[in-house]
Amino acid sequence: MTKKRLKAIKETDTGLNVRFEDVSSKTELTLKQAIKAVEKGSYPDHHVVERSDGIKYIRSNPDGNKRNNLE
8 A cells, every 4th residue: 555645734623634744745735725636636545525514625535444444
């Protein structure tokens, strides 16, 4: 399995990830920048989810390991 290139580095008090780091280039991205990059396909092991209230956030794709995925 390849290591994921996008890592959350800051979150709000409610748990929303708002700053990310591309671990390959050490570039920091805001949530908005990261969403655009994921939607463009730059991080194929992540996807964007939109809540019913319109807020978008990023999730990593399931990796098949039941120990670290929600059931």
